[in-house]
Amino acid sequence: MFWGSRKTIDMNYFPDEVLEHVFDFITSHKDRNSVSLVCKSWYKIEKYSRQRVFLGNCYSISPERLIARFPGLKSLTLKGKPHFADFNLVPDDWGGFLYPWIKAMAKSRIGLEELRLKRMVVSDESLELLSESFPNFKSLVLVSCEGFTTDGLAAIAANCRFLRELDLQENEVEDHRGHWLSCFPESCTSLVSLNFACLKGEINLASLERLVARSPNLKSLRLNRAVPFDTLQRLLIRAPQLVDLGTGSYVHDPSSEAYNKLKAAIQNCNSIRSLSGFLEVAPCCMSAIYPICENLTFLNLSYAAGLQSNELTKLIHHCRKLQRLWILDCIGDKGLGVVASTCKELQELRVFPSDPFDAGNAAVTEEGLVLISAGCPKLNSLLYFCQQMTNAALITVAKNCTNFIRFRLCILDPIKPDPVTNQPLDEGFGAIVRSCKGLKRLSLSGLLTDQVFYYIGMYAKKLEMLSIAFAGNSDKGMLYVLNGCKKLRKLEIRDCPFGDTALLEDMGKYETMRSLWMSTCEVTLGACKVLAKKMPSLNVEIINGSEQTEFNLDDRQKVDKMYLYRTLVGHRKDAPEFVWLL
Amino acid sequence: MSSENGKRLPETDAAGLNFEATELTLGLPGKSRVTSDGGAKLGSKRGFSETVDLSLGDKKDTNKLGQTQSQIDAREAAPGSKAQVVGWPPVRGYAKRGKKSCKYVKVAVDGAPYLRKVDLEMYNTYQQLLASLEDMFSCFTIRNFLNEKKMDQVNGIEYVPTYEDKDGDWMLVGDVPWQMFVESCKRIRLMKNTETVELAPRTPPKWSRRS
Secondary structure, eight states: OOGGGOOOOOGGGSOHHHHHHHHHTOOOHHHHHHHTTSOHHHHHHHHHHOOEEEESSTTSSOHHHHHHHOTTOOEEEEEOSOGGGGGTOSOTTSSOBSHHHHHHHHHTTOOOOEEEEESOBOOHHHHHHHHHHOTTOOEEEEESOEEEEHHHHHHHHHHOTTOOEEEEESOEEEOOOOOGGGGSOTTOOOOSEEEOTTOOSOOOHHHHHHHHHTOTTOOEEEOOTTSOHHHHHHHHHHOTTOSEEEOSEEOOOTTSHHHHHHHHHHHHOTTOOEEEOOSEEOGGGGGGGHHHHTTOSEEEOTTOTTOOHHHHHHHHTTOTTOSEEEEEGGGHHHHHHHHHHHOTTOOEEEEEOSSTTOTTOOSOOHHHHHHHHHHOTTOOEEEEEESOOOHHHHHHHHHHOOOOSEEEEEESSTTOOOTTTOOOSHHHHHHHHHHOTTOOEEEOOSSOOHHHHHHHHHHOTTOOEEEEESOOSSHHHHHHHHHHOTTOOEEEEESOOOBHHHHHHTGGGGGGSSEEEEESSBOBHHHHHHHHHHOTTEEEEEEOOTTOOSOOOOTTSBOSEEEEEEOSSOSOSOOOTTEEEO | OOOSTTSOOOOOOTTOOOHHHHOOOSSOTTSOEEOTTSOEEOSSOOOHHHHSOOOTTTOOOBOTTSOBHHHHHHHHHSSSSOOOOTTOSOOTTTTTSSOOOOOEEEEEETTOSSOEEEEGGGOSSHHHHHHHHHHHTTTSEEOOTTOTTOOOSSSSOEEEEEEEOTTSOEEETTSSOHHHHHHHOOEEEEEEHHHHTTTSOSSOOGGGGOO
């Protein structure tokens, strides 16, 4: 009865502020991008209300265009170098410089509050300019970056009056011994998160203690190796509210006063859910942390080389609520069995190699992984460095765990077949992609033929990132992937027999992807030139190894490294001599 | 009379003159010189293995099995041997992880015919180290400063643990914090007590006072 009298409500009659308020609830980048495509007025409202921007490739757009597009920018995430730069495949000075971004945002008086960077080159100059240009700056997160020293950190500490977060993960930082930590003024009491675990040098311990004492909101604290046990104990007394702790040096005499004090202090820290560090560790001191283990959801022992398998398993026994575990392979298959029977909530597991270059000696094999898959049905993210893998094991894992989103397997001998059957691992990985319909990221290793790529193209429909090394027999392999994986965004390939035919078959595909990396493959210079000419929306870069100073101009020559990515702004102007933009 | 770094010294003649060093060359001393084979050699001497072209993964030829040279190189390089393929395994920060620092130092005991070696990183306190040394040299007793009353039972000889530090000085073990000791210790010597009777401290070292 009432339905007939209802009028449809036309959203276009809402004032802009109402729409803006509605858009506030839309936080995912993808969704906001979609919103901006609906109509001109939505585009405009979304444009001015957009505060957070993510750029997966800093060269896809220029700082000036970004600022023009989103003048209300407050939080920027930038990624620079290609992923393989982490493994020394990209020469230094390739690019990814932060400075132009800071300069442009400072000039346009952007109200920047948060900056998250990955694999960027960050100079002290850029940190200084950053600290001076954005009065409301709150959060700096640097992951795998380089190019700065502790002087740059001193500027951040001294000038960012409302700093909440300084998070340094795995960066290469030159230590200038300048007491950067002492540069936080006495008036700075806003810190929520402080992580300097990757710094190699000494820090002023007294300043650190005073800083922690005057930071009542501090929730996350990760120390470096230079912070000794005694200081840790005093810090914990000051900050019992910590949620995330990274110890520095964790070595002491268990019969000492300081040790007892630490035990007492830790028992008071009943909010700690995340534990890492142990960069130096004495096994006899580990029992002090057992009281907090039962509430831990994240445990990172991947730097704790001083702990043997039995000590690790003793610790794991207490960690029933663990959701994420990062550990060294010295835990062994049996130790992983303990993890499997204890950590029923486990979602993410990373097992790192303690001796990466001794392929015959890794302590974990397919057995450990099978145990984990049987005991931890919630597992969805895996990074596993191991000595060997079998098809049977992968098939079992695929049956036990269908929820994988990330599956990264690294057999230390990169082309090792199934040691039981001597077959390639095509069937095993095939089972994984068939079973895990939500798989977004996959890294392959072991002996692999074109067949594995057939399976990937057929089944990995949600795959976004694929890493391939020493695999395949022919162009068909790469073509299966390019044709089948509709959601593919990043493809990185090294040492595979994929060549021009595969590269040029579907050039439009690369416009739907963020980037493609191919090194030591069969791709020739001529083919790269063809691609660059036909696709002006792509930058095709040829990177010379450090040994070569001149580019060989013969089109038939195979290129050493090729990196291509879609971009709105054409050739970058900051490429070094050894990078040739076609 | 040796030439600047980089040149392998030819046999000098009887008079000790090194003619190559006096050879007139273009360029400043010490700079890399172009040798006769056209390749420039850098300043420091390089061992043979470094001058061998380890271009793993650069060769593109495929063999009959359809594997590229790089795949073959990888197989030859990886298992067991320590030869490394660039960028493999794909683990960042491997130098920081897993590399157990080990600090082996020689231990000499007065009167013993041979030396031993211990890894200082295996211990966390002086107590543990000395106990281990006592085990190692089981017929001696190392004077244990923590427990003044412990006298040697077997043959009445006491040994005082001393070490040589980075500056080359011989120090009494136990004065500085353990980590500092580990970092600065180059070698250890257990001195017979008769030699050290003048040196033995009236007050025990700092760490023994810890309760």
